[in-house]
Amino acid sequence: MEQDTQHDRFISFPYPHENYSDGSINYGGIDLTHETQRIDEIEEAKRSPNLRRLLEEVNLQDGLFMTLGCDYRRLESGIGGYVDFTFRPGLPASLTVDAVSLDDYFWAYLAKQELDHHINDGAMVSYARSALKWSWSELEMGGVHSKKITLAFCCQHSEDAEWCLDHLRHFLVTEFPSLPPRQI
Numbered sequence: 001m002e003q004d005t006q007h008d009r010f011i012s013f014p015y016p017h018e019n020y021s022d023g024s025i026n027y028g029g030i031d032l033t034h035e036t037q038r039i040d041e042i043e044e045a046k047r048s049p050n051l052r053r054l055l056e057e058v059n060l061q062d063g064l065f066m067t068l069g070c071d072y073r074r075l076e077s078g079i080g081g082y083v084d085f086t087f088r089p090g091l092p093a094s095l096t097v098d099a100v101s102l103d104d105y106f107w108a109y110l111a112k113q114e115l116d117h118h119i120n121d122g123a124m125v126s127y128a129r130s131a132l133k134w135s136w137s138e139l140e141m142g143g144v145h146s147k148k149i150t151l152a153f154c155c156q157h158s159e160d161a162e163w164c165l166d167h168l169r170h171f172l173v174t175e176f177p178s179l180p181p182r183q184i
Contacts, residue, residue, distance in 0.1 A: 001103045004135035004150060013068050013086075013141045013148075032059035033066045033088065044072040044081065048158075050165035054083065057173045064088060064095060065172045068139070068148060078156040083168060086139055086148050099147040102176070103134035109175045110167065131155050131164055 017028040030038045032055060039045065039059075045052040051072050058065050066088050072081040087096045098105070110124045132153050139148035151168055155161040 001100050001134045001136055001149075003100075004137045013139060015069075029069050031066070036060050042070070044070050048072045048081075048162065048165060050162045050169065051081075051083070054165055054169035054172075057169055058085065061173065063173060064091060064177050072161070075154070078154065079158050079161040080152070080154040081161070082150050082152040083165070084148055084150050085172065086141070086146055089141060089144055089146070096146070099149060100136050102149055105176055105179070106134075106168075106171050109171050113167075127160075128164065128167070131160065 013029050013031070015029040030041065032039055036059070039052075039055060042052075042055065045055055051070060055067055055070070057063075058067055064087055065085050068084040068086060070081065070083045072079070087099060107125055107129070110128055111122075114120070114122065114124050132151055135150045135152070136147050137150070139146045153161055153164045155164065
């Protein structure tokens, strides 16, 4: 996974609400692990049922990850957006060292899904690689330095974006946490 050094404005979480000169709005970062009732303030989650489900399941359960921000919007070429997330604070280094390799774990998860569902031509992995872009950047949360992972997506159809978000949710909530513990 490549480091993103161009979009590192939001390196301190939570970040404030911001209005832009083009009329767009960044509603700010909300720590849903502590303020679960604020999920309805996230406009992007109203546009996508699977984004909402991802935000609920990743943040509202005791898990390894938490979300930091997201977007979901109609583009001329389809649907685009992103999900920013990180490991929750206080986890062992043996887990968080894998932050910049989560894309490799995700591709392996999709390849396993292909085998489990008898899809032998690599269609799931190929499609996901064409629609998704993984990157990481530095993050500071409560005085602790960490890594922010961004999964950006650009899909021709909303059902394709929903497919990507559903697989990301399942990976973060179920698949990655069930892997054997890593050794450093």
